[in-house]
Amino acid sequence: MNQTQSRRSVLALIFTVLFLITGKIFIWKSGDKAPAAQVNDPADITAEVALTSDQSISVTTTGTTTTETTTSTTTTTTYASGFSLIPPDYVVSHNPDTVAPTESAVTAAVTTMTVTEATTAETEPPETEAAQNDSAAAPAGYFNDALFIGDSRTVGIASYGPIEGATYFATVGLSTYQIDTALSEVEGTLNQSFEYVLNAKKYGKVYIMLGINEIGMDFTKTMQNMDNIIARIKAAQPGVKIILMANLHVSAARHYSDAVVNNTKINSFNALLAAKADNKTIFYLDVNPQFDDAEGCLGSEYTSDNTHPYAKYYVTWSEWLKTQIF
């Protein structure tokens, strides 16, 4: 009796040590990924809510086998781990080390950064407020042959600041990786595939705003996807103008707390997009100056989840879009 008891005690000790060792590995591995369980300062309450809320937009459909799955998964809130914007398919392998853009992509981003500045300077209408007020609004019917492709932000434009005549292919969490598996969730193209929407009519302009959902992925790969999409659009719609829209920044709260979705990454991604612009068939358009604060982050007054503008600012956004003519 005594012997079994002491044997059990030894076992208990062994398990305790095992527990600590595995814990060491576990905690070390998950590192700063685990958010502090509580956000406490009353001032931070909103920040916390916001953190927990960025997801509604972001979780993507995995299989997209049926419509029901689509709707139920897309809108479910997720954990504020900062990985929310990455499609679940990729979440598994997702840790900051593995998803960091490859070195080549980084250097590419850096080198193109300067190029971008040059290109944006010459191609874009100056985006100061005065200039914006001066620029002429699009003539009626200008957007009748426009197609907008995008993620939750484009869904937001379509839902709250719809542009008359425009067609949308947009769904929450859309990325270049899922362009063929995702179905549109916007009225007018509901449940239609990219291929279908693309060939449904003749477009003169195609606006693309993608990237935020795959910002944690390898940029080179994403850019290849983007090139493929551009090529497909050109093939299906000869003579079309493609407008690559910069991804909207996230607010400072997220920028400083999120290892993956932050403005540093968004800026380097946008720079790669800008580098694609040749100002003949491909253009680059950056909305960020409209919503940025002094730090170059999405102004905190525009958003509650640090990622999406409030509905009413989609109206501002689309009003601004109407002043950008290509």
Add this chain to the structure above:
Amino acid sequence: MVFSSFEFLLWFLPFCLIVYMLARKKAKNLVLLFFSIVFYAYGAKETPLYLWLILLSVVINWICGMMIGRKDGHKKLYLTLGLIWDFGNLFVFKYTDFFVKNLNVLPGVNLPLTHLILPLGISFFTFQIASYLIDVYRGDVKIEYNLIDLGTYILMFPQLIAGPIVRFSDVQKELHERTVRRNEFNDGVQLFIIGLGRKVLLANTLGGLWTDLQTVGYDAISTRAAILGIIAYSMQLYFDFSGYSQMAIGMGLMFGFHFPQNFNHPYISTTMTEFWRRWHMTLGTWFREYVYIPLGGNRKGKRRMYLNMLAVWTLTGFWHGADWNFILWGMLLFCLIALEKAKIGKVLNENKWLGHIYMLFWIPVSWALFAISDMKQLGIYLAKLFGFGGPALMAKDYVKYFGTYGKWLIIGLIFCTALPENIYKMMKNRHKNNLAQFFWLLETAVIILVSVIFHKWLWLLFIIPIILREMLYTRMPKKNRPVFNQFFWVPELAVILGASCYCIYMGMNDPFLYFRF
């Protein structure tokens, strides 16, 4: 570390259970204490000082408890010192910034904000510790001379960060002598899984709607969307908190503790008074025992009684969060409860349907006050809720929201009633109940219906374990049936556990919502 995370489910809990089972009887509290400290340390790893703070708190209260017990006439002094320390901590960490902010409104005052991070679970363990000191002072419980036992009581990880608020008298006996019975362990596991499902599957999913509304901005939504939103929020809050309590109670059973019940289907109440006897019951008990009754309760005349109630409800509001909306929320509760006590309570209790309508109005409205801290936003939301908020930016947004969340709202509605729990209990005593023999038919029908409606043909596979169970049950000797029925829910619970793990894996999990401290 929240209970609904993989580090807890796959690492912490299994190890804790194994070591706990292996340890000899006298070492069991030490094991629990050790694991609880690790649990707390993990949660406080950004602010390691807080671990020392809570440990110091335990020691201080241990000493105060012993000093109160000495017969040298300084009982009151040590009680006061202990309580000043406990509530002082709570005040400093939780309320300083609130008062600083409000004082700064005065002209000429400009105090700096402290931006202190709140120690994990401080609102809970402060109340637990205080209950111990007060009970010792009153002579209701024996003094705990063993530091390990007292530490185990205060730090015990199942109830450490989110309740239930276990009073020392509830567990003192079991702290020294307890056995884990096999069927109670089984019950504990089942409760834990059900709680996990409520938290991960129901609360987090429903929470999506509220989050959506926040993202969109309250000024852009329609009245119907606002109504849907606040209903979803009410359910989220309930499933989140009660799920968490249920997990705590379940784990308590695994370790041989019987924690008090914390929720008893609050949403089926007919008055606000009844609601608060069913919602977060341990908090209500605490305030009754340590605030309301010491202030005189209802024994000092009507006027005094209402004053006491005002104190209790203001404090309840303030306890939930350091902001004006929580105080406002507490006041609203006071007004309703006082009104019920004075006039309408009787009518509502006698006409149940009237009571339900009354509560269906006030539950969401009171949670709106609870949910929105910014007074301006709160005004906008309430205006929207009652149809004065102007038009929506997207006219049919409620169609979109109902399309996405409708089925969850309906499932949630069912789980707000006592029906699921009654079925759960009935099937555990199936051998005593003739009606229960047809349950498997009903269940099969529901599965077929659901898989047809949602086109999830794979879900039809779930019929197999149900039929197997039925075959087993009908063929086994009668004397084995009661034991078998204890494990009746294994297939269902496996599905809930699997689905919960899947959702956690997909990163759909939210940190605990009810408390923002």
